[in-house]
Amino acid sequence: MYYNWTGRVDKNGKGKRIHQIVRNIDINELKRKEQRTISFVGFECDEGVKRNQGRLGASKAPNEIRKLLASIPYHNENKSLIDVGNVRCINNDLEEAQAQLGHHVAKLLENNYTPIILGGGHETFYGHYLGARKALGKDKKIGMINLDAHFDLRLDEQSSSGTMFRQILEDDEKAEYLCIGIQELGNTEQLFLTADELNVQYILEQDIQPLENTFAKISEFSQEQDYIIYTICTDVINQAYAPGVSAPAPFGIEPQLVRAITKHIVQQNNFLSMDISEVNPTLDIADKTSRLISYVIGETLTHLNEKEKTFYDIGVENTV
Template sequence: MYHEPAKEYWKGRIDSTSDKDSFRFHQTISLETTETMDIEEKTIALIGFECEEGVRRNKGRLGAKEAPNKIRNFLSNMPSSVLGGYSLSDVGNVSCEGENMEKAQMELGVHLKKVYSQNTVPIVIGGGHETLFGHYLGARCHLQKEARLGIINIDAHFDMRQEKQPSSGTMFRQILETDENAGYLCIGIQPFSNTNALFQTADELGCRYFLENDVKENMDAVFQAIDAFSAEHDAIIFTLCTDSISASEAPGVSAPAAFGLSVSDVRKLLSYIASKDNTISFDISEVNPALDENDRTSRLGAALIMEVINAFTKKN
């Protein structure tokens, strides 16, 4: 179900009512619906996906569906100067009704296609990591099936299991088995969080990946792989599963990681991927406000979105 954007999430400190250099997002954001939006200027568009059915099916800890609006609360006070020549719009949320995750993913894709058709860069705020499949559907419909679509996932898990029902752990297998023009690069894989069978599936389906230690020890090699992957595809979408980050820095996630990427390394990755000329959109998933500590992870999610916005707006 689609919900129009709400002003109640965009409130905060006012340092000035006239000096634009002092403005914060809540003073400058526009609220648009996907049905009526008519955007001419370059814009970052936020859309939420209030869904955790995939996490439930994956036997994970629930609470991620509350993240889109919670993260909006912390974005609200961020300085709007980061936008440069861009504007920021909130185009509302898509929510999952009951257990009908597949319908919600398709609906997210429909609304994202409308957002892509404007002069916008979509940022999707999940929700469980099933958010990515809806993100993918929107990008694929926008690009048409012949386009080479690359998907970069920063994650501790491959999310390539074979299950009777799709979940937050199946999306990339679903995509690679049905879309011959899709490619997958995964960064941050935890050897102790993926079975040998999953590594074999990744190899069989042509997934390229870096382990968590690879990122820590040789970031330049990761950047080179991103360069090569980007050059092979017409468009790139990318996704951050926040359970890739060490639980000491991101405690409020559906599946916390004892070992994980540092926030510093994740920031570098997000900025680098967003800066590629053919990167068209981003989603962040698995922030879980119900399990957070003093909103640390929700605040981190907002800050990481800011990192992506900064990179998107700097490249044009």
């Protein structure tokens, strides 16, 4: 399912907006790029949020984010931008939807595209991980960086938006996890114990500043991995700026920190892909949350386009 990209067109002056650059492409018609190209893929799903007893609505986020992203100026007109549409969760089959998202992500990576995944509940990340692991093979070390108020290390009978990192760490000895923004009031004592048992590295919300220390931790963690995949759970942001989420955060971080941390992560040489999760348009106020995230993505496009290294350059085998 493809989004009809439209938006403002300036009649005078130089420069284009994102909707004038992005092209919709069938995932099965991708051809390998010699130079890295950025691609959007959406995940219309909040079944994981439902299973986690959260508030539904995140499945509407991918197209809402696109709508607000469309008219943002694009400052790298010589860099192409594609969209392979949305993966949809059908008949509450979360596991199949995550597998399909994984297929899309792997296909993009194998053809030298950098995926930006528009979730969806935070169960989006498990599909993101599946795609990265498929593209990289079983032997590469994958570092997972999560900007989040919650560990998402719960033990439940069913997988959900709160279980992904535990699932991955228990199944994949080549995966490591750094979580930034953890809130003591958002996680039980058992979750902190589980984090310690699984060797999770984390930075509490109140310890993010000074940023130099957080940047140093991110860089140290990244250097220990072959590749980095990044996820932003929007409920890490203070609810004054991001009210449209399943679990609002009164003590959440400010947007400037999200911008700074995201820039530092995507500029790591071994950065691979990212997702944005837990935007809930049905709970938003005057599009505040969706607009904020669209700006984070718009700025990220600039940071990625400034990078010289490509997916191919940093040594990923061609597994097509």
